[in-house]
Amino acid sequence: MVIRKGKIGDIGQILSTIDAAKRFFRENGIDQWQNGTPNRETVENDIKNGESFVVEENGEILACAMISLRGEPTYAEIYSGKWLNGLPYGVIHRVAVRPDAKKSGLATALVKEAEKITLSAGFSSLRIDTHRDNIPMRKMIEKNGFVFCGGIFLADGSPRMAFEKILK
Numbered sequence: 411m412v413i414r415k416g417k418i419g420d421i422g423q424i425l426s427t428i429d430a431a432k433r434f435f436r437e438n439g440i441d442q443w444q445n446g447t448p449n450r451e452t453v454e455n456d457i458k459n460g461e462s463f464v465v466e467e468n469g470e471i472l473a474c475a476m477i478s479l480r481g482e483p484t485y486a487e488i489y490s491g492k493w494l495n496g497l498p499y500g501v502i503h504r505v506a507v508r509p510d511a512k513k514s515g516l517a518t519a520l521v522k523e524a525e526k527i528t529l530s531a532g533f534s535s536l537r538i539d540t541h542r543d544n545i546p547m548r549k550m551i552e553k554n555g556f557v558f559c560g561g562i563f564l565a566d567g568s569p570r571m572a573f574e575k576i577l578k
Contacts (some may be wrong), residue, residue, distance in 0.1 A: 412465070457508070459478070480500070485562055535576050536577060
């Protein structure tokens with residue numbers, strides 16, 4: 411298993427992984443990723459920005475995520491809580507794992523990669539958000555030491571639960 415940056419040639423497998431997550435959400439009544447995003451343009455932009463990461467094994471992409479050091483505009487306002495610190499932070503978004511690879515620790519592996527990238531940039535915290543009904547993601551986030559900080563609203567107005575982890 412290797413974690414590497416996503417490439418243009420990976421788009422098909424990345425979108426297939428994301429589409430499987432969208433189906434899971436829809437089938438489980440979770441109103442996340444049901445508005446057409448993330449889509450091909452989103453994935454292409456992540457790749458062009460050097461922020462797409464994949465977990466690959468034997469040429470197959472098993473999981474993907476976006477890891478950024480550019481901050482997140484929707485994190486500027488947090489309600490019913492506060493961030494753990496106001497210093498520069500890394501962000502992890504769009505975590506998706508193929509259905510046949512779920513519960514294999516791949517999402518945690520991507521979080522660990524995000525932590526390494528964030529620390530190597532000299533930042534002291536990592537932030538992530540998810541839909542309140544996305545219980546599997548919430549469990550993964552909490553298992554990896556993130557602390558619930560409050561709520562944020564996405565650009566389209568959708569509410570999300572926001573978490574932060576102070577890195578050592």
